[in-house]
Amino acid sequence: MNNTNTFIDLIIKFGGSAITDKNTFETIKKEELLIAANCIRSCREAGLSCIVVHGAGSFGHHQAKRYQVNDGFVTATTKDELDFKRQGFCLTRQSVTKLNQLVVNCLIDVGVPAVACSPGSSWEVDKKLPVRWPDEIIAGLVEKGFVPVLHGDCCVDKTLGCCILSGDTIIKSLCNAFTTRRVVFLADVAGIYNRPPDQPGAQLLKSILVNSDGLIQESVCTSQSCNDVTGGIQLKLKTAIDIVVQSKGRCPVFVTSIKSPDMNEVCLGKDSINHWNATSITMHS
Ligand SMILES: Nc1ncnc2c1ncn2[C@@H]1O[C@H](COP(=O)(O)OP(=O)(O)OP(=O)(O)O)[C@@H](O)[C@H]1O
Numbered sequence: 001m002n003n004t005n006t007f008i009d010l011i012i013k014f015g016g017s018a019i020t021d022k023n024t025f026e027t028i029k030k031e032e033l034l035i036a037a038n039c040i041r042s043c044r045e046a047g048l049s050c051i052v053v054h055g056a057g058s059f060g061h062h063q064a065k066r067y068q069v070n071d072g073f074v075t076a077t078t079k080d081e082l083d084f085k086r087q088g089f090c091l092t093r094q095s096v097t098k099l100n101q102l103v104v105n106c107l108i109d110v111g112v113p114a115v116a117c118s119p120g121s122s123w124e125v126d127k128k129l130p131v132r133w134p135d136e137i138i139a140g141l142v143e144k145g146f147v148p149v150l151h152g153d154c155c156v157d158k159t160l161g162c163c164i165l166s167g168d169t170i171i172k173s174l175c176n177a178f179t180t181r182r183v184v185f186l187a188d189v190a191g192i193y194n195r196p197p198d199q200p201g202a203q204l205l206k207s208i209l210v211n212s213d214g215l216i217q218e219s220v221c222t223s224q225s226c227n228d229v230t231g232g233i234q235l236k237l238k239t240a241i242d243i244v245v246q247s248k249g250r251c252p253v254f255v256t257s258i259k260s261p262d263m264n265e266v267c268l269g270k271d272s273i274n275h276w277n278a279t280s281i282t283m284h285s
């Protein structure tokens with residue numbers, strides 16, 4: 001799948017940690033969501049083409065964990081276990097699409113022509129990796145001036161029966177298909193730290209340089225919320241590195257806080273990287 005004639009200025013993830021309270025069931029952070037929506041409006045006013053992907057946060061992760069949706073059907077051996085798993089799939093989907101409605105409504109309310117593109121009903125997945133998805137539909141929406149809004153979702157998996165597809169993995173597929181100018185991950189922390197930010201001595205890594213073989217020099221220790229089923233910040237860092245490598249360094253990736261005063265500039269790519277309170281992940285020259 002490669003649609004390199006489609007140029008996307010910005011693919012942005014509204015992290016589940018940024019727009020929801022991950023520890024409290026189905027709880028949105030309204031103010032933060034509005035900040036992110038206004039940022040997209042500013043980007044569009046500056047002429048940028050954008051795709052938004054949002055995480056699940058406390059919508060979806062709780063149900064996915066309880067019903068072990070990410071393990072697929074292969075771990076369910078009896079009819080009751082299969083029924084239980086299917087129910088978990090449906091409830092997880094309902095939850096993430098509920099959040100998707102809130103995100104899309106907020107974007108539309110601030111004047112962004114946002115269109116929900118839910119992966120769960122259109123992406124083909126095998127062993128947790130996307131194998132086919134409607135890239136031309138998404139490209140068409142962007143070309144016509146819309147902002148597609150995708151999200152982490154549960155999907156039918158060819159081998160496993162079902163799985164969870166993280167918004168991070170979705171972003172990697174989008175970057176693989178489209179010529180993407182920059183990717184920004186909005187989180188509830190300032191960026192990637194050398195160790196979990198709640199640990200003493202944690203320092204923000206302003207720059208992570210990636211070698212062409214995908215190795216980085218910085219050592220990064222991570223932790224993950226007990227309600228997270230998709231790999232936490234570790235998956236984000238891996239995704240960021242993969243995007244930099246697969247684009248041969250042409251697509252820089254940034255991780256920043258949804259509350260950072262620099263967020264708009266990070267997204268617009270205006271100021272010098274060094275001044276931002278953010279992490280840039282770029283190719284080692
Ligand atoms: N070394 C680290 N650097 C930065 N954040 C870290 C680190 N280790 C752990 N974290 C935690 O990772 C969290 C952000 O990752 P998370 O996977 O929750 O992001 P998200 O994309 O917003 O969530 P979701 O998967 O729900 O969309 C932060 O709340 C932070 O506390």
Ligand SMILES: C=C(C)CCOP(=O)(O)O
Binds near residue numbers: 054064164166
């Ligand atoms: C839990 C579900 C359904 C999706 C997870 O997506 P993510 O929050 O982007 O990792």
